[in-house]
Amino acid sequence: MLLTHWLATHCPAGPHFEPMTKVIAGLAKAAVQIASHARLNGLGGHDYGQAAGGQNSDGDAQKALDVLADQLIIEALAGGGVAAYFSEEQDATILLDAEAGLVVACDPLDGSSNIDTNLSVGTIFSILPATGDLANAALQPGRNQLAAGFFIYGPQTILLLTVGKGVATFCLDQDGQFQQLSWQPQIPETTSEFAINAAYQRFWPTKVQDYIAQLLAGKDGPRTRDFNMRWCASLVADAYRILRRGGIFLYTGDSRPGYAEGRLRLIYEANPIALLVEQAGGAASNGADRILDLQPDSLHQRCALVFGSASEMAEFTKQPEHPAR
Ligand code: F6P
Ligand code: MN
Numbered sequence: 001m002l003l004t005h006w007l008a009t010h011c012p013a014g015p016h017f018e019p020m021t022k023v024i025a026g027l028a029k030a031a032v033q034i035a036s037h038a039r040l041n042g043l044g045g046h047d048y049g050q051a052a053g054g055q056n057s058d059g060d061a062q063k064a065l066d067v068l069a070d071q072l073i074i075e076a077l078a079g080g081g082v083a084a085y086f087s088e089e090q091d092a093t094i095l096l097d098a099e100a101g102l103v104v105a106c107d108p109l110d111g112s113s114n115i116d117t118n119l120s121v122g123t124i125f126s127i128l129p130a131t132g133d134l135a136n137a138a139l140q141p142g143r144n145q146l147a148a149g150f151f152i153y154g155p156q157t158i159l160l161l162t163v164g165k166g167v168a169t170f171c172l173d174q175d176g177q178f179q180q181l182s183w184q185p186q187i188p189e190t191t192s193e194f195a196i197n198a199a200y201q202r203f204w205p206t207k208v209q210d211y212i213a214q215l216l217a218g219k220d221g222p223r224t225r226d227f228n229m230r231w232c233a234s235l236v237a238d239a240y241r242i243l244r245r246g247g248i249f250l251y252t253g254d255s256r257p258g259y260a261e262g263r264l265r266l267i268y269e270a271n272p273i274a275l276l277v278e279q280a281g282g283a284a285s286n287g288a289d290r291i292l293d294l295q296p297d298s299l300h301q302r303c304a305l306v307f308g309s310a311s312e313m314a315e316f317t318k319q320p321e322h323p324a325r
Pocket of ligand 2: 107
């Protein structure tokens with residue numbers, strides 16, 4: 001089934017139905033263009049992995065494809081249905097159609113530090129009802145999301161989408177159309193795979209130190225089985241793998257300056273990933289509280305993010321907090 005047909009038959013009925021189908025179709029249109037730029041990187045004199053010269057509001061160096069992806073999304077959303085656009089790459093809110101009922105928040109190109117290494121990158125999106133002051137309308141808990149998902153630009157360009165009833169998956173075909181896949185992600189409850197950037201080990205809180213030490217002890221430790229580690233440094237790629245075959249992902253706060261709440265952004269990254277993960281039977285928290293219940297205070301707020309297989313999430317959560325040794 002084509003994405004357009006799926007949207008017409010699966011988006012919830014009500015006032016948001018028409019704008020939502022339009023917005024997701026618009027995001028898909030932008031994703032087709034972004035995928036093509038990512039695929040052709042290096043050809044025609046373009047080097048999209050090059051620094052664009054600027055920094056986003058989080059202090060990350062912007063790549064040329066970060067900026068281009070953001071522009072393509074803005075153009076696609078200007079087609080209607082969206083009151084305001086919130087982007088990891090923009091300091092300020094982009095106000096579009098004040099009469100529209102939806103707002104969209106995006107990480108236009110997640111994992112962009114990997115462009116020049118030909119690794120999977122992606123576009124993460126979150127769709128919320130437009131409420132109150134439009135300039136700050138994305139400051140809502142993630143449980144309010146009407147839809148969320150991500151496009152991943154890898155060997156295949158795939159869309160993972162939820163409109164609140166499970167997760168549907170679509171693959172970009174040769175004709176530039178998203179076709180539904182039979183795969184409906186269901187995260188296995190138990191896992192023996194974990195994802196964390198071990199280079200920061202000495203900065204981790206003791207709870208993370210203790211938990212990872214138990215996994216590394218494998219068969220000889222309290223968990224009595226061996227674990228495997230993967231870290232893509234591309235949230236969409238790590239999330240995709242976990243949605244496919246289970247696992248746990250951790251990017252908590254640590255003691256590096258500026259990393260008290262980790263690195264990932266609540267509105268653009270944690271909320272949409274958390275909704276997908278929950279809709280696929282997994283769990284997502286900041287180590288203590290459910291991500292989807294957090295009230296954002298600011299648009300670019302970072303938050304600790306731990307997500308994945310339900311039983312491993314429970315194992316992590318039950319680790320006692322104790323002061324640094
Ligand atoms: O968007 C931030 C991001 O690039 C994620 O895609 C990824 O999970 C993380 O940062 C990698 O961070 P680090 O380079 O600290 O491992
Ligand atoms: Mn990102």
